[in-house]
Amino acid sequence: MRPFRYARAENVAGAVALLARSPEGAFLGAGTNLVDLMKLEVLTPDLLVDVRQLTSDAVEELPDGGVRIGAAVPNSDLAAHPLIRRRYPLLSEAILAGASGQLRNMATTGGNLLQRTRCPYWQNITTPCNKREPGSGCSAIDGFNRDMAILGSSPQCVATHPSDMAVALTALDAIVRTEGPSGERTIPLAQLHRLPGNEPQRDTILQHGELITAVDVPPLPYAVRSRYRKVRDRASYAFALVSVAAAIDVQDGVVRDLRIALGGVAHKPWRATIAEQALRGQPADPDQFWAAASAEVAEARPLTHNAFKVPLARNTIVETLLNLTGISG
Amino acid sequence: MDVDISIRVDGDTHRLSVDTRTTVLDTLRERLGITSPKKGCDHGQCGACTVLLNGRRVNSCLLLAVAHDGAEIVTAAGLAVDGQMHPMQRSFIEHDAFQCGYCTPGQIVSAVAMLGEAAAGWPSFATPAGEQPATPDSGGMRDDEIRERMSGNLCRCAAYANIVPAIREVAEA
Numbered sequence: 491m492r493p494f495r496y497a498r499a500e501n502v503a504g505a506v507a508l509l510a511r512s513p514e515g516a517f518l519g520a521g522t523n524l525v526d527l528m529k530l531e532v533l534t535p536d537l538l539v540d541v542r543q544l545t546s547d548a549v550e551e552l553p554d555g556g557v558r559i560g561a562a563v564p565n566s567d568l569a570a571h572p573l574i575r576r577r578y579p580l581l582s583e584a585i586l587a588g589a590s591g592q593l594r595n596m597a598t599t600g601g602n603l604l605q606r607t608r609c610p611y612w613q614n615i616t617t618p619c620n621k622r623e624p625g626s627g628c629s630a631i632d633g634f635n636r637d638m639a640i641l642g643s644s645p646q647c648v649a650t651h652p653s654d655m656a657v658a659l660t661a662l663d664a665i666v667r668t669e670g671p672s673g674e675r676t677i678p679l680a681q682l683h684r685l686p687g688n689e690p691q692r693d694t695i696l697q698h699g700e701l702i703t704a705v706d707v708p709p710l711p712y713a714v715r716s717r718y719r720k721v722r723d724r725a726s727y728a729f730a731l732v733s734v735a736a737a738i739d740v741q742d743g744v745v746r747d748l749r750i751a752l753g754g755v756a757h758k759p760w761r762a763t764i765a766e767q768a769l770r771g772q773p774a775d776p777d778q779f780w781a782a783a784s785a786e787v788a789e790a791r792p793l794t795h796n797a798f799k800v801p802l803a804r805n806t807i808v809e810t811l812l813n814l815t816g817i818s819g
Numbered sequence: 820m821d822v823d824i825s826i827r828v829d830g831d832t833h834r835l836s837v838d839t840r841t842t843v844l845d846t847l848r849e850r851l852g853i854t855s856p857k858k859g860c861d862h863g864q865c866g867a868c869t870v871l872l873n874g875r876r877v878n879s880c881l882l883l884a885v886a887h888d889g890a891e892i893v894t895a896a897g898l899a900v901d902g903q904m905h906p907m908q909r910s911f912i913e914h915d916a917f918q919c920g921y922c923t924p925g926q927i928v929s930a931v932a933m934l935g936e937a938a939a940g941w942p943s944f945a946t947p948a949g950e951q952p953a954t955p956d957s958g959g960m961r962d963d964e965i966r967e968r969m970s971g972n973l974c975r976c977a978a979y980a981n982i983v984p985a986i987r988e989v990a991e992a
Contacts, residue, residue, distance in 0.1 A: 491840040495820050496885045518886060525842070525881045526862050538839075540886050566875075570941040586944040590971020591933060592866060595875040596882070726944065726970035 492534045498543075502669050502701060505539045510671040510699035512537045517701055519562070519601035522593050527606060531615055532622060545600065545703045549573060555709035561600030561702045565589070565655065568599060578707060580716035580735050584658035587720040590727050600702035603656050603666070603682065606693065607649035607757075608729055609638070620646045621690040628690075636795040637731070640803070641787070642756040647690030648793060650754055651683060652729050657753035658718055660761050661735040664707050670700025679705070683758030690757075712739035712747065719810045720753070721802060730754035732802045734810045740774040748811075750786075755803055762786045765807060774815050776808070783807035824888040828853055829897025837884045844868045844879040847894065855896040855924040859973070866972035869925035869932075870894050876932035878971075895924030898931060907931050907989050914985035918976035926972045930986045933968045934960075937990075943967045959991040 496518075499505035509515045515537030518524060527533040546560025549571045557573055568574055569585035589597065611617045611629035618627035630638050630648050638648040656679065664679040682694050696702075716737035722728040733753035739746040748769055750762035768782035783804040790800045812818065825834045826846070833851055844861075847853040847870075856879055859867030863881040870879045871893040879892075898905035907927050910916070917923045937943075937952050937960060945967035946952045952964065965986050966979075974982065 493820065494839055496822060496839045496883070518883070520881075521883060521886065522863060522878075522881050525883060529861065538883075538886075542886070566936070566941065570939075575942065582942065583944070586942060586946075590866065591936065591968055592869055592876050592878045592929065592971045593863060593881075596872075596877050726967050 491528050492531060492536075494528075494535055495537045496540065497537060498540045502541070502544050502703060505541050505544055506670055506699050506701055508539045509537070509701075512539075513698065515539060517541045519598045520564075520596040521601075522589075522597045523601065523605040527613070530613055532606075532613055541701060542598065545701070552706065557707045559599050559705045559707065561598060561704055563599045565594040565597045565599070565602060566591070568655075569594065576714065578658070578662060578710070578713050578716065580661065580713065580718045580737060581655065581658040581707070583718035584654040584720075584733075584735060587718055587730075587733070588654035599655075599705055602653055603659075603679075603702060603705070604694065604696075605653055608652045609649040610634070612649060621649060621686070624689070624691050631793065634795065635793040637729070637754075638793055638796055639756045640790040640792045640796060640799045641752075641760055642685045642758070643791065644686045644688065644690070646688060647686035647757065649686070649690070649757055651693075651756065651758050653759065654718065654720060654730065654733060654753060656683070657733055657751045657759045658735040659705065659707065660759035661716075661737065661749040661751035662707050662710060662713065663749075664705050666702055667704040667706065668696065668700050669703050670697050672697065672700075674703075676706075679759070680761050686757045693757075710737060710749070713737040713749075715814060716749075717810055717814055719806055719813075721806055732799055732806050734803075734806045736807070736810045736814060738774070738811055738814050740815050743774055745769045745772055745774050745778075750807060750811075752786075752803055752807075755790075755799060762807065764788075774811075774817065776812060776817060779808045779811045780804075783811075822885045822888075824884055826884070826887065826890050826892060828892045829894055839883065839885045841884045842880050843870070843872075843882040843884050843887055843890075843892070846884040847879065847892070853894060853896070855894045856928075857921055857924060859922065859925075864973070865922070865925075866929060867922050867925040869929045869972065871928060871932060876929050893928070895927045898927065905931065906992060907986070910985040910989050911982070914981045914988070915978075916981040916985035917974070917978050922972060922974045922976075926969070926974065926982060929969060929972045930982075930989070933965075934986075934990055937964070937968065959987065962987065965990070
């Protein structure tokens with residue numbers, strides 16, 4: 491590991507100011523991903539500003555019926571929280587589908603959103619990678635790309651976003667609250683992460699020194715019946731090949747509203763807006779689900795080893811909607 | 820950059836100066852000679868380094884010591900009380916729940932903490948939707964719950980067939 495200085499601040503503003511003065515510095519939350527990447531020398535910050543004690547570690551009810559999650563809330567606490575389990579079971583399921591008990595005890599809400607891709611070429615400093623070293627090339631496109639993206643990728647980068655929690659929060663239209671050198675702002679989670687385009691080195695739209703302080707989840711009454719379905723190589727402790735976070739409101743056999751987000755398929759949590767639009771107002775039946783899911787993946791551009799993800803994503807969407815609506819396929 | 824820290828391990832307080840790069844695992848093993856937490860992968864994937872940090876199971880290889888000044892740590896060795904083995908330690912021996920033994924301290928710390936998490940009502944991915952998790956108080960735990968909750972502890976000898984019954988017996992006690 492490269493040498494670095496360690497600093498604490500009195501409050502969020504102090505931490506932001508410290509980092510704003512250090513272009514090569516980074517915030518340290520629990521460090522479950524950052525410390526690992528520093529050991530690998532994929533990331534080499536010269537300063538760590540410890541923010542774990544600075545933001546809220548509480549889950550609070552908001553007046554509008556939503557929930558505010560402090561950035562320092564550990565993943566374990568969030569998954570077990572009664573409000574989350576009752577109102578947003580897909581979020582609890584998504585968190586419990588990720589990592590291990592030990593990691594969830596450490597990892598924070600803010601850090602989970604900002605974890606980096608697990609693309610093996612990004613994590614290996616001996617291979618070219620446009621995300622790690624812009625302009626050096628992408629080793630994954632013509633390499634072992636079974637785990638890579640099928641949607642929204644670019645000729646520069648085909649990495650996927652690894653978080654399960656972020657997929658559920660994207661389906662829930664979560665709002666990220668930040669404080670940075672330019673002050674406070676709110677960012678819809680769907681806009682926090684970027685597609686790689688020509689700047690794959692930038693995962694998010696956050697400025698240097700901008701800290702996530704909380705995540706707000708708006709009310710969604712029909713999410714009391716919602717689901718996170720994760721397909722992976724092992725039954726536990728593996729990243730998603732494809733995952734689906736979904737909630738659906740069916741009344742009198744008609745889809746009133748629904749939310750679908752996909753994990754494991756893109757550089758960011760993928761909101762399935764095409765499928766949602768295709769189904770809203772339509773009869774809730776297997777043929778409609780199939781058509782909508784097929785439309786969502788119609789633009790997929792699979793690589794040599796991951797064409798299986800296209801039907802897998804389609805089928806997992808359909809299976810999840812059938813399960814939620816109690817319709818047998 | 821060296822920083823002075825104080826940590827409490829298995830009941831003893833230690834004050835020392837550490838390089839900011841030093842993990843809690845390396846502090847325990849290399850600086851303090853406390854070798855029950857093992858270094859397996861050193862990347863938070865295998866669970867051999869599992870300790871209790873302020874009561875919660877964590878991977879000590881991913882913790883920077885400098886960020887845990889004042890922490891209370893319990894290792895597998897610290898689970899024994901007055902020279903008496905913890906019931907989980909005894910159960911692992913009685914069930915022959917290891918072969919090489921390298922992952923065992925991490926398995927035991929993790930298992931003890933995992934039963935506490937279940938007893939506190941924390942669900943797992945194996946908990947049926949809408950149900951409270953099975954706990955030691957509610958008649959023990961199903962094997963799939965134990966396996967799911969222990970998935971962060973790998974055993975490359977594959978002693979799982981005996982690890983699960985060893986944990987189940989303590990859960991049912």
